[in-house]
Structure formats: structure tokens, C-alpha cells
Amino acid sequence: MSITIDATDGSGSFNAYVAAPSATPRAAIIVIQEIFGVNPGIRKKCDDWAAQGYLAIAPDLFWRLQPGIELDSDIPEQFQQALDWMGKFDQANGIADIEATIKAARRQLGGGKVGVVGYCLGGRLAFMTATRTDSDASVGYYGVGIDNLLGEKHAIAKPVLLHIPQADHFVTPEVQAKMHEGLDDHPKVTLFDYPGEDHGFAAEMGKRRSDEAAQLADKRTADFFAENLG
Template sequence: MAEFESIATLDGSGSFDAYVARPDGTPKAAIIIIQEIFGVNEGIRRKCDAWAAAGYLAYAPDLFWRLRPHIELDADVPEELQEAFGLFGQFDQDAGIADIEATIKAARADMGGGKVGLVGYCLGGRLAFMSACRTDGDAFVGYYGVGIDGLLNEQHAIGKPVLLHIPTADGFVPAETQKAMHEGLSDNRHVTLYDYEGLDHGFAAEMGARRNEEAATLADGRTAAFFAEHLA
């Protein structure tokens, strides 16, 4: 069973929708899927459905709701890709983190308590890292997160496990940024980084031209094992 449900903002000033997919029976835990710059599109909803099929309660909050609710864009359509870049430039990331925190609270309340993991892609990968520094989630995964080198001064606040997937030929995360991430996080016992040699941004997209089936399967398997360990 899956549908959009309303979540109140932390300050009570409004509400936003999240796509929610529920497992059969009692959830193992909850997982929040954090969107790319393309909104809560079919690919993100499919990821939610897959986590629900694996026994988790899955939420995907519509983080662009302040700009335009329920936007869905396709990375393979040039005009929509440019539109997504424009939305990224307008997006208030601090407000997004507050909405993620509200989603964590909603998921915990939905389960009557329990652990919550977060997994994000692209912009969502960045927000997953920010969430590890700023929220009370229980485990965090970022796929090809952008600009994480500029967030390293927050890593002292990380107290829960973090996993980062890094494609080495990422057109949006250059080699010097990847180096800064590896060097800057090397002494942080909470953080694990995996490199994917020769792969580009978006390799684990659920659908479309960016997907690399072999690498996506490998990364998703690592993510599943990570959550199985840390959300148990």
C-alpha cells in the first residue's frame, strides 16, 4: 500500500506531502528516501516501494514543496534537467533539513517508536550527510552527494553510522572534491566510503539512461546490509 500523506512542519506553520509505502506486517524500521533535484518522481517512488517490499516503512518527503509541490522531472529530458538545476539553486537546504527532521518524527510516530534510516541521492546525498550532522536519525546513506567537502566542518556532530557511495568519474563531484572527502573523513570512525571506479553521477538511478545495473546492484546491496545491521 502506498500513497501521499501530509506531514506538519516542525514549526507548525504549514504541511507538506510525503510518498509513503507500507510493508505487509510490522515494519523492521523506517527508511526515508531523500529525493534528487527531480522531485519525488517515479524513480524515487519505486525506491520507496522496494524498501516496503523488503519490510521497511518508507517515506519520501516532497522537499521542493515550497517552490512547487509535487514536481516530477526526468533527468533524460534536457529541458527538465535544466529546470531541475534551477530548482536546486532556489532550494533552501536548511528548511529541507527541518522537513527531513519532521519526516523522521512522523515515521517514528507511525511505527510507535523505532529506528529510522535515511538514504539520499545527488542533492539527497548531500542532505543525508547534513542530516547525519543535524538530526536524530539512526543511520545515513548518501549516493553521489554533491558539495560534501564544504560540510566537513560539521562532521564532529556525527554520532551514528554513515555510508557514502562515490563514483570516481562523477561529473558533478570532481576528483579534488572526492579527495577532500576521503582525506577529511578518514579519521571519522562513523563514516564508511565506497568508490565506484569509472562511474558517473546517477549510476544508481532506478530508471533511465544514467543507471549502471551492475554498480547499482552492488551499491544497493551494501546499503541494504548497512541498514540491516544498524536499524535492527
């Protein structure tokens, strides 16, 4: 199902995919899209969290550019389209929309904890969510450009988990080293490295998925949310 959420700046409203558990939710998880939009893979992430008892919501963060973008990473033309959309995307607006989604989730829960998990661009936004919102727990998979966000790390007040594939062709070893240097001693941040894995290894479908590493990362994420969201 989908819901409509009003933007906090009054500029309009956007759709969000929602997967609800069969019983009362234990908490909520905001699933932050890759550059490919709220596509079948992101919706499956939501469905899987709902099966584990969470209210899962994936907001359409590209709505200001074009509502309802869904792209396939395995189709070269669509991959290029996704890169083009990312270049036009305003990340500050994206964080505002994530914050609006967090508030909508709390309303649906009648209070309670809300975490976020993001992938690729969403992994970067998950880190920004940890520094700029009141998210209760944040997880980023192969977040891009986090090294240039380290000046915000003092604002992290709630637990953060980052998954770093060491063969990520979008995140160089030098950038990974800066992430470790800047965050390894942070009491709220945990970093996991995945030797030999590339960007997108935890995608639900398609050629990028690396099943064994994806299952390990997803178990670590599930344990992290169970500990920090209840």
C-alpha cells in the first residue's frame, strides 16, 4: 500500500510505499532508496522488515524531480538515468522528506521508535539522518561520500551502523580509510568491512547481489535494530 506525506516546506506531498506487519508493529523502519527510486528491490526490503514485525516505509525521495521513478540497475540506459537523477537531487530536501516520513511513522505507531536504513545514495542519506534528525537508529549500506560528512559526526546521538564493501568502485580505499579514521572511536558508530565485495552487494535482485555477504550484513542490521528499536 502507499500513503501520502506532506512536505515540511509546504511545497507539496509525496507518496511512500508502506508494508505493515500482521500484528502491532514493534517499531518502524524508514527504507531509504538507492538512485533507482522506490523500485521492486526497495519494496521487497520493506516487505521483509514487515515480516519481522516492523512498520516499513519507503518515501519517494525523487518526487520533486519526477514522482514514481523506478529504474533497473542492470539496464545500462536506466543506470545512466539514475546517475543523472542523482546529480539533480537536492540532498537537504531529501533529509527534510525523510524527517517528515519519520514523523508520519511515529504518528502511525502512536509514539515509539523509528529507525532508518539506506543503500547507496540512501546510505549517505542515512548517515545524514543520524546527524540531522531524531532517528532512533540508522544503518547505511555502501554510503557514498561519507568522508565529506565527518564534520557532522559530533551530532550523532543515537546508534549508527555502516556496511563498507572493500572493493566498492564508488568508494575508494582512501575514502574508506578516512571513514575508519573518523568514526572507529565514535561511541555510537559501528563499521563493518566486507572484503572483496562491491557496491550494491546487498541489492535484493539483479547482478549486483552477493548473497552470502548480503545475508551477513542483513543479519547484522536485524540484530542492530532489534537491540536499538525493540
